[in-house]
Amino acid sequence: MDHKFTFKDHIAYVTDRCAKLIHGLSRAAKVTWGIKHEAMKTIYKSAILPLLLYGAPVWIEAMKHEYNRRKYIKIQRMINILTAKAFRTTSNEALCILTGLTPIIIKKEEVVRLYNARKIRGSQPQEIDYAVDYKNWPHPADGAFIIEGEDTKELTVLAYTDGSKSRLGVGSGTVIYKGNKIATQITTRSDSKCSNNQAEENAIIKVLEATATLNIPENNLRTAKVYTDSRVTLDSLQNPRNHAYLIKEIRKTVATLPESNWKITFSWVKAHAGIPGNKKADKLAKEAARSRLIDITYSRLPLSSVHHDIQLDSIKRWQKEWQTCTKAQKTKQYFPSAEERLKKKIIITQNVAAMLTGHGRTTAYLHWFKISDNAQCICVQGDQMVEHLIYDCILLETQRSTLRMNVTKNGQWPADKHELITKHQKHLIDYIESIDFDKL
Ligand SMILES: [Zn+2]
Numbered sequence: 052m053d054h055k056f057t058f059k060d061h062i063a064y065v066t067d068r069c070a071k072l073i074h075g076l077s078r079a080a081k082v083t084w085g086i087k088h089e090a091m092k093t094i095y096k097s098a099i100l101p102l103l104l105y106g107a108p109v110w111i112e113a114m115k116h117e118y119n120r121r122k123y124i125k126i127q128r129m130i131n132i133l134t135a136k137a138f139r140t141t142s143n144e145a146l147c148i149l150t151g152l153t154p155i156i157i158k159k160e161e162v163v164r165l166y167n168a169r170k171i172r173g174s175q176p177q178e179i180d181y182a183v184d185y186k187n188w189p190h191p192a193d194g195a196f197i198i199e200g201e202d203t204k205e206l207t208v209l210a211y212t213d214g215s216k217s218r219l220g221v222g223s224g225t226v227i228y229k230g231n232k233i234a235t236q237i238t239t240r241s242d243s244k245c246s247n248n249q250a251e252e253n254a255i256i257k258v259l260e261a262t263a264t265l266n267i268p269e270n271n272l273r274t275a276k277v278y279t280d281s282r283v284t285l286d287s288l289q290n291p292r293n294h295a296y297l298i299k300e301i302r303k304t305v306a307t308l309p310e311s312n313w314k315i316t317f318s319w320v321k322a323h324a325g326i327p328g329n330k331k332a333d334k335l336a337k338e339a340a341r342s343r344l345i346d347i348t349y350s351r352l353p354l355s356s357v358h359h360d361i362q363l364d365s366i367k368r369w370q371k372e373w374q375t376c377t378k379a380q381k382t383k384q385y386f387p388s389a390e391e392r393l394k395k396k397i398i399i400t401q402n403v404a405a406m407l408t409g410h411g412r413t414t415a416y417l418h419w420f421k422i423s424d425n426a427q428c429i430c431v432q433g434d435q436m437v438e439h440l441i442y443d444c445i446l447l448e449t450q451r452s453t454l455r456m457n458v459t460k461n462g463q464w465p466a467d468k469h470e471l472i473t474k475h476q477k478h479l480i481d482y483i484e485s486i487d488f489d490k491l
Contacts (some may be wrong), residue, residue, distance in 0.1 A: 057121075058110045058113035058119070059113065059116075059118075061106075061110060061113075061120065062110070062113060062122055062123070063122070065102060065103060065105070065414060066103075066122045066125070066126050067100055068102060068486050069099050069103060069126045070126060070129065072098065072099065072102075073099070073126070073129045073130055073133065075161055076094065077129075077133055078131060080112045082417075084266060088134060088135070088150075088398050088399050088400070089398070090370070091130070091133055091134040092134055092150065092151075092152065093094070094320065095130050095134065095152065099126070099130055099144045100158070103123065103126065103155065103420050104158070104159060104162045104394075106432070107162045107163050107166070108162075108163045108166045108167070109157050111159065111160070111163045112280055114156060114159060120156055123156065123159070124154075124155060124156070125156045126155070127143060127146075127147070127152070127155040128143045128146060130152075131143060131146035131147060131149070131150050131152065132146065134150045134399070135149045135399045135404045135461060136151070136399065136400060136401045137149065137399075137401075137404040137405075137408060137413060138404070138405070138408075138416075140264075140410050140411040140420065141404070141408045141410045142376075142378040142379050144372070144373065144376045144378050144379045144382075145241075145378065145379035145382040145407075145408050145410075148371075148373065148379070148382055148386050148389060148392050149382065149399055149404060149407060149408065150399065151393055151397075153365055153366075153369060154369060154372065157365050157368050157369050157372070158365070160365070160368075161361055161362065161364075161365040163170070164361045164364075164396075165358060165361055168357045168358075168361065169196060172403060178350065178351045178352070179351060179353075179354060179357055180249065180295065180296050180297065180352060180353050181351050183361075183411050184480065186417045199285055199289060199316070199317050199318060199319070202446070204275050204460055205272055205274060206274050206275065207229065207267055207271065207272060207273050207274050207275060208227060208228065208229055208234070208262055208267075208273075208274070208275040208276070209227070209228040209275070209276055209278070209328065210226065210227045210228070210253065210258040210262070210275060210276070210277045210278065210328075211223045211225065211226050211277075211278045211279075211326075211328035211331060211332040212224070212254035212255050212257075212258055212277060212278065212279050212319070212332055213225075213251065213280060213322075213329065213332035213333045213335070213336040214247050214248070214249070214250025214251035214252075214253070214254055214281070214336055215247070215333070215336035215337045215340040216245070216246065216247040216250060216340065217337075217339040217340055217341070219251050219340055219447070220240060220241075220243045220337025220339075220340040220341055220342075221240065221241040221242065221244075221246075221247070221249070221269065221340055222235075222238060222239065222241070222250060222336045222337065222338065222340030222341070222342070222345070223238065223239045223240075223241070223244045223250045223251070223253045223254035223257065223336055223339060224236075224238050224332045224333065224334065224335025224337070224338070224339055225236070225237045225255075225257050225258045225261070225332055225335070226240075226328060226330075226331045226332050226335065227258060227261055227262065227265070227371075228328065229265065229267075232244075233331075234265060235261050235265075236331075236335060237254075237257045237258075237261060237335075237340035237347055238336070238338060238342070239253060239339060239345065239349065240259060240339050240340070240346065240348065240349075240420065241347060241348070241349040241350065242251060242347055242349065242350035242351075242352065244352050244353075244356040244360075245322045245349060245351075245352065245353060245356070246353045246355065246356070247285060248281065248283055249297060249349070249351075249353060250336065250340075251279060251283075251284045252284055252297035252298065252300075252301060253279040253297065253349050254279075254336065255277060255279060255284065255301050255303060256297070256301055258275075258277050259277075259301065259304040259305060259308065260304065261444040262275050262308070262313060262315070263304075263307070263308060263311055269311075269312060269364045273311070273312045273313045273314065274314045274315075275313060275314070275315050275317075276315075276316050276317070276318055277315065277316070277317050277318070278317075278318050278319075278320040278326075278328060278329065278363075279317065279318075279319065279320065280319065280320050280321065280322035280329060280333075282319060284298075285317060287316065288301060288302070296351060317379060321407050324476065325375070325477060327459075343432065349359060359451065366390050366393065367390075369389045370388060370389045370390055371477070372399030373388075373389045374387075379408070381407075381408055381409035381437060382407055382408050382409075384468040384469060385407055385465070385468045385469060385471075385472045386469075386472070387469060391473070395472075395476065397476070397480070398480075400484065402483050402484055402486055402488070403480060403483055403484070404449055405437075405488070406437055406440065406441070406483045406486075407472075409436070409437050411488070412488040413435045413436070413437070413440065413488070413491070414426055414427060414428060414429075414434070414435040414491075415428075415434045415436045415437075415439075418434075426442075426458050428444055428446075428491065429446070429491060430444050430445050430446045431444060432444070435491065439488060439489075441468075441471075441482075442465050444491075446490075446491065447482075448487075450482050450486075451479055451482065452481070452484045453481075454475075454477075454478050454481070454482040457475060457478040458471070458474075458475050458478060461474065462474055462475065
């Protein structure tokens, strides 16, 4: 069978289904005077996007063909127009910036990369902290019994563990008491992209390893209690469905301890409650996190950080496309950066879309698209461009004086469009919403 043909068929089927769904939505939108901006985004993300991206890793190759890409972009345009309540002449590039929805082709590549990060092991530049494959799970009968909070009267060893993550790094600290004396203190460092949970779990592994080698006569009672302030870790350890790599490592180590006659229990301890052992472990973990003298001994990245990197990369790609695209000049004046746009929460209404794209019911627009023969504003002082409406139109002077007053509180008037949306978003939006295009 011709594979290209199959992909093409598939894409045609999916895009057709989405188009029908969106038509249904737009009919509903007319009846209810528009589904709210945020609700449309939710519908897109929960209903349309999964359809568009279903099976993406299998047929991503088909996206190399312009024909298929255009079909996808067309669907995104439809939903973007509904979401932004924008004019149909607006470019998809501007629409994506307006709605904050990642351009569909970039989104698709992102999904494929996320999928590959999860599935294709060993091909990553750095190892990832996957869940352990089910074929490597120990038989439940051989698995360790993680006991929490059991009161053991005579303890040979008491240990406190802690993890720390800050912008300086990730560290684990443990302190082991024998009797009332500190027997061992251990600090380790992990890759700075590792999570705090991983640091907590690494600390526990260190305690278990150290406990096994403690010099205690074999015929003596060998009981140890490990204190952690990480509720998540304790719950994960006791959850038989959790097969994360480090959790498995802890269980594996615990399972070997009875061989050397050790009995281990775990307990939760409240953090920052002045308990000396916890304080000490916390201090060691923090020291380890910022130390440059301790070697990094753990560098399996959590999947969450891999996700985060891939998403950041998507934004970078988007930014590059946005910068190089020759369309949407008007929108670019407000948002030169896609990344900056994503940090903002803006409710897009018809007025907002019109003023941020230049595609709206202004006479300049109508003239541009040859719907009217004159671009002039009814104030007869100039063409009714977006700039005229923001800075000059005398019919908007009352509202503008409020905007000007607010802007000059922490800036200068006139402020350019980028500054207006960056520093004075609320006041600019209030101004835009006050414009009555029916009267202009
Ligand atoms: Zn005017």
